[in-house]
Amino acid sequence: MSDKKFYRHLIRERYCKGCNICVAYCPKKVLELKDGKVFAARPDDCIGCLMCELRCPDFAIEVKPRDAAASDGADERVVDLQVPPEAHDA
Amino acid sequence: MSETLSYFRQDRLPHIWCPGCGHGTITGALVRAIDRLGLDKNKIMLVSGIGCSSRAVGYLDFDTLHTAHGRALAFATGLKVARPDLKVIVMTGDGDCTAIGGNHFIHAARRNIDITTIVMNNNIYGMTSGQYSPMTPKGMLATTAPYGNSERDFDLAELAKAAGATYVARGTSFHVPMLIELLEQALQNKGFSVVEALSQCPTYMGRKNKIGSAVDMLEWIKGRTVNAKAAAALPPEKVQGKLLIGELHKSSQPEYCDEYLKATAKVRRAWKNIDGGLRGCEQNSD
Numbered sequence: 001m002s003d004k005k006f007y008r009h010l011i012r013e014r015y016c017k018g019c020n021i022c023v024a025y026c027p028k029k030v031l032e033l034k035d036g037k038v039f040a041a042r043p044d045d046c047i048g049c050l051m052c053e054l055r056c057p058d059f060a061i062e063v064k065p066r067d068a069a070a071s072d073g074a075d076e077r078v079v080d081l082q083v084p085p086e087a088h089d090a
Numbered sequence: 091m092s093e094t095l096s097y098f099r100q101d102r103l104p105h106i107w108c109p110g111c112g113h114g115t116i117t118g119a120l121v122r123a124i125d126r127l128g129l130d131k132n133k134i135m136l137v138s139g140i141g142c143s144s145r146a147v148g149y150l151d152f153d154t155l156h157t158a159h160g161r162a163l164a165f166a167t168g169l170k171v172a173r174p175d176l177k178v179i180v181m182t183g184d185g186d187c188t189a190i191g192g193n194h195f196i197h198a199a200r201r202n203i204d205i206t207t208i209v210m211n212n213n214i215y216g217m218t219s220g221q222y223s224p225m226t227p228k229g230m231l232a233t234t235a236p237y238g239n240s241e242r243d244f245d246l247a248e249l250a251k252a253a254g255a256t257y258v259a260r261g262t263s264f265h266v267p268m269l270i271e272l273l274e275q276a277l278q279n280k281g282f283s284v285v286e287a288l289s290q291c292p293t294y295m296g297r298k299n300k301i302g303s304a305v306d307m308l309e310w311i312k313g314r315t316v317n318a319k320a321a322a323a324l325p326p327e328k329v330q331g332k333l334l335i336g337e338l339h340k341s342s343q344p345e346y347c348d349e350y351l352k353a354t355a356k357v358r359r360a361w362k363n364i365d366g367g368l369r370g371c372e373q374n375s376d
């Protein structure tokens with residue numbers, strides 16, 4: 001299992017309309033809706049297939065590679081919503 | 091997408107499309123195809139008509155024209171003839187393209203003018219609240235077909251092929267990687283290219299016909315299509331009544347702007363740039 005790749009999910013909450021498409025088509029059931037917005041409930045299970053990113057009609061979710069160690073708390077409650085999600089890639 | 095998000099007018103997002111509307115997925119696929127081909131943003135013109143689908147150009151950061159209902163191809167034709175160096179892309183809906191704009195579609199295909207047309211086909215007039223369109227399947231409900239549509243099914247890809255388009259394909263908002271590839275091919279074809287992209291309108295098509303959520307609509311689209319390559323190997327009963335997806339037609343024919351420039355070479359004034367300049371012809375000298 002040493003070559004397992006890890007991913008994180010860049011979510012633009014402002015764009016997400018909670019249509020459930022990404023949640024339904026994630027083959028690993030990584031995503032969930034909470035209060036009408038998507039969040040990555042089990043990011044470690046993500047296989048990076050991009051099915052959520054490509055099918056999202058609202059450009060609200062993106063999958064990015066990450067280091068195994070740098071798991072950044074899955075729950076969006078720990079995320080500062082004042083900071084645009086792209087800022088972490090700058 | 092972070093990279094491709096730079097092709098959007100981000101101050102206009104989030105867009106007005108309903109939750110789960112397939113038009114956003116198709117717009118995303120187009121942007122990814124453009125990004126993969128590495129096309130110059132400043133050399134692309136997007137033209138659209140009127141409809142939910144035609145709103146797409148308002149969100150995209152290219153030079154864009156949002157024209158009158160059904161007339162996107164008419165404007166695009168003028169544009170392409172005036173500036174053959176630009177890549178012209180038309181984004182249109184099934185109502186916009188096949189009903190009021192049907193004649194423009196036939197003639198653009200007949201001329202084989204170098205325009206890529208992407209028809210976002212949700213089988214209904216979304217913007218005006220769910221009237222049936224020429225692409226509404228027989229028997230399905232719409233606000234103007236309360237007892238079921240009594241008109242026959244219509245195959246836009248066959249029309250495009252018969253009228254002379256040199257690249258014809260059909261994709262869906264469910265099969266996104268395939269749609270991106272088809273759009274890439276269409277953008278590379280020199281001539282009239284048509285990609286019919288099946289889309290879902292959960293708000294009108296879905297509700298009127300009790301199909302269910304956006305996900306149920308994607309399943310519906312998946313169920314009514316079959317891959318054109320796989321279809322050849324499948325037993326006929328599995329293909330019967332289904333729409334083929336994938337590349338449906340490709341040919342090589344003289345392109346309209348090239349032919350026009352050839353025909354008018356003798357009498358044309360030579361233009362150095364858009365502001366005029368060198369005038370190289372003996373006739374018409376004023």
Ligand SMILES: Cc1ncc(C[n+]2csc(CCOP(=O)(O)OP(=O)(O)O)c2C)c(N)n1
Nearest residue numbers: 141142143159183184185186214215216217
């Ligand atoms: C000349 C003219 N006739 C009628 C209309 C009304 N109208 C606006 S959008 C539309 C249909 C759009 O349907 P479609 O192209 O399928 O796009 P969708 O909204 O489904 O994406 C109509 C009939 C108009 N704007 N202009």
Ligand code: SF4
Nearest residue numbers: 016017019020022056
């Ligand atoms: S597909 Fe997009 S808009 Fe729909 S729930 Fe997922 S992230 Fe939100």
Ligand code: SF4
Nearest residue numbers: 107108111142216291
């Ligand atoms: S009415 Fe239909 S086509 Fe228009 S935005 Fe809503 S879902 Fe999309």
